[in-house]
Amino acid sequence: MQNSALQPDFQDSFATPFAKFLHPHAAQLNPQLKSLFFEREAEGEKWQEQYAVPTLKVGIFESNFELFSWPDKCIQALRAFCMEALGQTIMSLNNYSPDEMRKLRTTNHCWFHITRKGGYMPAHNHPMASWSGVYCVDPGQPDANNPDSGVIRFHDPRPGTNMYMDAGNCRLKEPYASGMLTFRFVPGMLLLFPSSLYHDIAPFTGEGERITVAFNAWTRHVDTL
Numbered sequence: 001m002q003n004s005a006l007q008p009d010f011q012d013s014f015a016t017p018f019a020k021f022l023h024p025h026a027a028q029l030n031p032q033l034k035s036l037f038f039e040r041e042a043e044g045e046k047w048q049e050q051y052a053v054p055t056l057k058v059g060i061f062e063s064n065f066e067l068f069s070w071p072d073k074c075i076q077a078l079r080a081f082c083m084e085a086l087g088q089t090i091m092s093l094n095n096y097s098p099d100e101m102r103k104l105r106t107t108n109h110c111w112f113h114i115t116r117k118g119g120y121m122p123a124h125n126h127p128m129a130s131w132s133g134v135y136c137v138d139p140g141q142p143d144a145n146n147p148d149s150g151v152i153r154f155h156d157p158r159p160g161t162n163m164y165m166d167a168g169n170c171r172l173k174e175p176y177a178s179g180m181l182t183f184r185f186v187p188g189m190l191l192l193f194p195s196s197l198y199h200d201i202a203p204f205t206g207e208g209e210r211i212t213v214a215f216n217a218w219t220r221h222v223d224t225l
Contacts, residue, residue: 016194017093018183018192018193019193020191021081021190023190026188033074033075033078033112036072036074037063037112037211047063047064048064049065055122055124056122057113057121058119059116059117059118060113060114062112063113065109065110065111066110067111068109078135082190082215085133086106086133086192087106090219103221104219104222105222106219107217108215108217108218110213110214110215112137112213113210114209114211115201115209115211117205117206118203119201119203119210120201120202123155123199125196125199129218131194131216131218132214132215132217133190133192133217134152134213135189135214136185136187136188136189136190137212138187138209138210139184139185140206140207141208142206143205145205148182149203150201150202150204150206151202152185152202153180154182154198155199156179158178161178185212195216
């Protein structure tokens with residue numbers, strides 16, 4: 001087979017886009033965010049999400065969903081970064097022109113999480129949104145005995161891809177591989193992904209706190225608003 005003149009013409013279909021960004025000033029921004037979030041957590045229910053959300057959360061403080069409307073300078077700086085990154089992602093993947101982008105409006109809801117030792121979230125997705133994002137303020141201290149501490153794991157959205165595994169498909173390279181896709185956060189990292197994807201947060205077993213900001217977004221043409 002190595003000397004065969006046959007060369008396959010591959011077509012990459014049913015692909016799932018992820019977009020990663022790194023905040024250029026995270027070293028200055030993140031301590032401000034961390035301090036603010038600890039202050040708001042200490043005030044308890046005043047800033048905590050009050051509506052019943054079906055996703056189970058263990059060992060996690062969740063703020064209300066209006067985070068990007070808070071006037072604090074560090075919040076607005078983060079919002080500007082996240083929305084610019086999302087806009088560039090939407091523009092690139094949809095082949096929108098600058099004129100077309102100016103006719104779109106993106107709405108979001110946003111919150112922060114503080115996860116302490118043992119905290120986790122089971123598999124869930126975010127209905128009624130097109131894009132979701134997670135920004136890392138602090139990944140917490142790593143656990144030498146558990147490299148998957150606090151990682152975000154995405155479940156393969158293609159049903160049945162692993163219904164039969166043998167030597168012909170068990171080592172498929174990206175973007176064809178099936179199974180779980182794992183991302184390990186570093187401070188200042190923003191990860192954007194389709195809201196339909198099921199994902200979970202592995203139990204955080206390190207020291208300190210795992211602190212993230214998450215948002216869901218939906219985009220409309222201005223003439224439909």
